[in-house]
Amino acid sequence: MNPQVFREYDIRGVADRDLDDDFVCDLGRAFATYLRARADKDALTVAIGRDPRLTSPRLRAAFTRGITELGVDVIDIGVVPTPILYFSAFHFATDGAVMITGSHNPPADNGFKLLREKTSLFGDDVRALRDIILSRSFAAAPEAAGTITERDAVTPYLSHATSKLRLGDRRFKVVVDAGNGAGGPAGVALYRALGFEVIDLYCEMDGAFPNHHPDPTVPANIADLRQRVLDEGAALGIAFDGDADRLGAIDNHGRTLWGDQIMILLGRAILDDCPGASFIGEVKCSQALYDELEKAGGHPIMWKVGHSLIKAKMKESGALLGGEMSGHIFFANRYLGFDDAIYAGARLLEILSHTEKTLGDLYDTLPVMVNTPEIRIDCPDDIKFAVVSRVTDRLRARSDVQSVVDVDGVRARVAGGWGLVRASNTQPALVVRCEADSETRLAEILASIQGEVAAARTEVAP
Numbered sequence: 001m002n003p004q005v006f007r008e009y010d011i012r013g014v015a016d017r018d019l020d021d022d023f024v025c026d027l028g029r030a031f032a033t034y035l036r037a038r039a040d041k042d043a044l045t046v047a048i049g050r051d052p053r054l055t056s057p058r059l060r061a062a063f064t065r066g067i068t069e070l071g072v073d074v075i076d077i078g079v080v081p082t083p084i085l086y087f088s089a090f091h092f093a094t095d096g097a098v099m100i101t102g103s104h105n106p107p108a109d110n111g112f113k114l115l116r117e118k119t120s121l122f123g124d125d126v127r128a129l130r131d132i133i134l135s136r137s138f139a140a141a142p143e144a145a146g147t148i149t150e151r152d153a154v155t156p157y158l159s160h161a162t163s164k165l166r167l168g169d170r171r172f173k174v175v176v177d178a179g180n181g182a183g184g185p186a187g188v189a190l191y192r193a194l195g196f197e198v199i200d201l202y203c204e205m206d207g208a209f210p211n212h213h214p215d216p217t218v219p220a221n222i223a224d225l226r227q228r229v230l231d232e233g234a235a236l237g238i239a240f241d242g243d244a245d246r247l248g249a250i251d252n253h254g255r256t257l258w259g260d261q262i263m264i265l266l267g268r269a270i271l272d273d274c275p276g277a278s279f280i281g282e283v284k285c286s287q288a289l290y291d292e293l294e295k296a297g298g299h300p301i302m303w304k305v306g307h308s309l310i311k312a313k314m315k316e317s318g319a320l321l322g323g324e325m326s327g328h329i330f331f332a333n334r335y336l337g338f339d340d341a342i343y344a345g346a347r348l349l350e351i352l353s354h355t356e357k358t359l360g361d362l363y364d365t366l367p368v369m370v371n372t373p374e375i376r377i378d379c380p381d382d383i384k385f386a387v388v389s390r391v392t393d394r395l396r397a398r399s400d401v402q403s404v405v406d407v408d409g410v411r412a413r414v415a416g417g418w419g420l421v422r423a424s425n426t427q428p429a430l431v432v433r434c435e436a437d438s439e440t441r442l443a444e445i446l447a448s449i450q451g452e453v454a455a456a457r458t459e460v461a462p
Contacts, residue, residue, distance in 0.1 A: 028066025
């Protein structure tokens, strides 16, 4: 077993190297053991979905074999996007749920997102599964194995999503690019059912991803979408990642809206109905997100990166919307609180259906900021958190630093912008991101932050 597959939010690796049948079967047994230790009943049911990757059927078979050996019944909902798997935990009232997906990772990768009842496992709970496997402390197998039942979750999902939308009178043309991932069929079906003219681009599921990689945060991956929006004169373009829990958008002029920009527009709309609402963003999001939602009367809260952590903070704070720069967007307002790019895209369509303004008009109301992408700096796992701690101390001691947020790494605000350093939860690396009000100031902040990282790295591991 490769222990590195157990990440902060999920279990993930190269499928044919790290996720062999014996390991995956043990993972099914471990998940059954984990659920049984926390349940007050004998009969347990788990929903299982999978994305269209070529290795997903094998992983589904091995995991299902392990979990049913320990008497857990399985509801198999087939090839679906992750949001429909999350929905199935509510709709079928299951004791757990498992999504087999490599998300936006390369085609050879795959993995598992797991829920106990309706709550995503992360941190210590993921590590608990690892420990069960390492110690071989599986629950005893009952006399009768669990059953497997195939159920349709797509139809009730579409019905539920439709019931939560409040559309205006305007309809228009939208291009949807699913990158041949899991979200295409359901996304296209929902938007067409709502009355929009949908042009589908790479919406046929194909686990080899023959057209482009399904990650809308990379500009090259949405180049075809941008061109199709312009060629068709569409009102906007919507992009999903491989399992449709992350959203990207293109306005009618071909400009990209990133996750935190989409959040501003969605947040403003929520505040029209729910004045004073709370929102959760993460430390990589633009300062504009926090400033604009506060200006609109909201209460924005900066929190840690990670879909599981955002969902937990939303429950704790009562926030109506949460989101990440990467395009994970979580609605508790008129929805169930999980990240769903298909539904988030529909809420964007809802906003535009009530106005004659274009998405480009709304884009022009957003503050203009310049920022770096996520810059990853190699740093061994055994020292990366110590390096971030030392960077935090160094930044706190600087006279030009106006404020420091340390909920996830360190984000230091300075005149004209901010810089972030955090340890990656998935790689032996540090993540740096900076934002400023000009290219010149951005270069200055980035150079300063990189200097602090280099100095801290020397001090921690001379």
